[in-house]
Amino acid sequence: MTKKRHNNIEYVGVSAVQKIIFEELDWIFRPVPPPDVGIDATIEQKLNDEPTAKLLGVQLKTGLGNFS
DSSP, rough: OOOOOTHHHHHHHHHHHHHHHHIIIEEEEOOSSOOOOOEEEEEEETTTTTEEEEEEEEEEOSSSSGGG
């Protein structure tokens, strides 16, 4: 099986996580533009509506091959 050169599922996954971070945590989400290796986004905590400079690097996995 040949791998597709472009697959929208990566963008769907990033958008889903971004929505959760914005709506449920009200934190800052900064995606890393593709092509990427390793870190897909950084998330910054906010406290009293102010950025805290506390950063979390995340690697996101999407697609059927990543779930069982």
